[in-house]
Amino acid sequence: MGNVILTVCDSNRMYCERLQEYLRNHLKLSFEIHAFTDTEKLLQFSEMGEISLLVISESAIRRLKRDNSYKQFKNVIILDEETKEWSGQEKALFPEGNLKHISKYSPATQIAGEVLELCTSHTAGFSGLSGAGITGKCNVIGFFTPLSRSGQTSLLVKMGECLAKKHKTIMLSFESFSALPSMFEAEAEEDITDLLYYADCERDKFCLYLERIRKSRNGLDYISPARTAMQVKEIGFEKVRELIRLLCQEAGYEYVLLDMKEYPDGFFEILGLCDVVYTITRNNSADHYRLSRYNRVLADNGYEDIIARTIKFMIPDVREGASYNRYVEALLAEGQEVMSLGA
Numbered sequence: 151m152g153n154v155i156l157t158v159c160d161s162n163r164m165y166c167e168r169l170q171e172y173l174r175n176h177l178k179l180s181f182e183i184h185a186f187t188d189t190e191k192l193l194q195f196s197e198m199g200e201i202s203l204l205v206i207s208e209s210a211i212r213r214l215k216r217d218n219s220y221k222q223f224k225n226v227i228i229l230d231e232e233t234k235e236w237s238g239q240e241k242a243l244f245p246e247g248n249l250k251h252i253s254k255y256s257p258a259t260q261i262a263g264e265v266l267e268l269c270t271s272h273t274a275g276f277s278g279l280s281g282a283g284i285t286g287k288c289n290v291i292g293f294f295t296p297l298s299r300s301g302q303t304s305l306l307v308k309m310g311e312c313l314a315k316k317h318k319t320i321m322l323s324f325e326s327f328s329a330l331p332s333m334f335e336a337e338a339e340e341d342i343t344d345l346l347y348y349a350d351c352e353r354d355k356f357c358l359y360l361e362r363i364r365k366s367r368n369g370l371d372y373i374s375p376a377r378t379a380m381q382v383k384e385i386g387f388e389k390v391r392e393l394i395r396l397l398c399q400e401a402g403y404e405y406v407l408l409d410m411k412e413y414p415d416g417f418f419e420i421l422g423l424c425d426v427v428y429t430i431t432r433n434n435s436a437d438h439y440r441l442s443r444y445n446r447v448l449a450d451n452g453y454e455d456i457i458a459r460t461i462k463f464m465i466p467d468v469r470e471g472a473s474y475n476r477y478v479e480a481l482l483a484e485g486q487e488v489m490s491l492g493a
Contacts, residue, residue, distance in 0.1 A: 229254035281402035288398030292424035294410035314369035323375035325411035338374035387416025
C-alpha cells in the first residue's frame with residue numbers, strides 16, 4: 151500500500167459505512183478510505199502497510215487492548231462513547247501516537263474537521279495528498295471592471311455556483327475588507343496569504359492545508375481574501391501563477407475564478423493568465439470614459455490579447471429569479487465560446 155490510508159473502525163455496520171461514505175464525499179483529498187466492523191480484519195489489513203490515520207470507536211479500542219495489538223497506529227482519532235470505562239488510559243495504549251478525541255455522536259462534519267486538524271497538526275505520514283478526482287483540465291476566468299460599486303462580486307458568486315453544479319470550482323478574491331465572508335456566512339482564521347505561504351513552504355502538503363482553509367457555499371469553494379490592500383499588493387504575479395497551478399494540477403479544480411477588485415503586483419500579467427475576462431459596463435458617459443481609458447492602457451502596454459478575450463456586458467436591474475439565472479447561464483455560454491477559440 152503506497153497511498154495515504156485512512157481507516158474507520160466500529161462494530162456498528164451502518165454507522166461505520168455512513169461515516170466512511172461521508173469522509174469519502176466531503177474530504178476533497180486523495181485518501182484511500184476503508185471501513186472495518188471487525189478489529190481482526192483491521193489488523194490483517196494493517197499488516198499490508200502503514201495506516202496513516204485510524205478513526206476508531208472506544209469499544210473497538212477496548213478489543214484492540216485485549217489483543218495487545220494497537221501500538222503500530224501512529225495517528226488515532228478516538229470516537230468516544232458514553233461509558234468512558236477506560237478514560238485516561240489511551241496515552242498508555244498509544245505511547246508514540248498522536249491522539250484526538252471526539253464524541254462518536256458528533257455531526258459528521260465535526261469528525262471530518264478533526265481529521266483535518268490532526269493531519270495539519272501532525273503532518274508526518276500525510277505528505278503527497280492531492281485533490282480527489284483530478285481531471286487535468288482547468289480554466290481560469292477573470293472578473294475585472296474599472297467601475298466602482300458594479301455588483302461584480304455578487305455576479306461572480308452566482309456564476310461560480312452555476313459552474314459548481316457540474317465542475318469543481320474555486321473562487322479567489324483580490325479585495326481588501328471584502329464582504330465575502332459575510333456572503334458565505336463563514337469567517338475564516340486563515341486567508342489567501344496563508345495558503346500562498348503553504349504553497350511556497352509546504353508544497354507537498356498543499357492540498358491538506360487547502361482543505362483546512364477553503365470555505366464552501368452551494369458547491370462553490372472560496373478562499374477568504376487578504377485583509378488589507380497592502381497584503382493584496384504584495385501577493386504578486388508569480389505567487390498567483392503558482393497558486394493557480396497547484397489548484398489545477400494538485401487539487402483538481404476545473405475552474406478557478408479571480409475576482410480582481412484591487413491591484414496585486416503584476417495585475418495585467420495576472421489578467422493574462424485568464425482564458426476569458428468578464429468586464430461590467432454601464433450606460434453613462436463617465437463610465438464609458440473609464441472603460442476607454444482602461445482599454446487604452448491595455449493596448450498601450452501590449453495586452454491586446456486580454457482585450458480579445460474580454461466579454462463586456464451590463465448587469466440587469468433585476469438580479470434574482472429565473473430570468474437572471476438564464477442571463478448568467480448565457481454569459482457562461484459566451485465565455486465557453488471565447489475559451490474554445492483560444493484553445
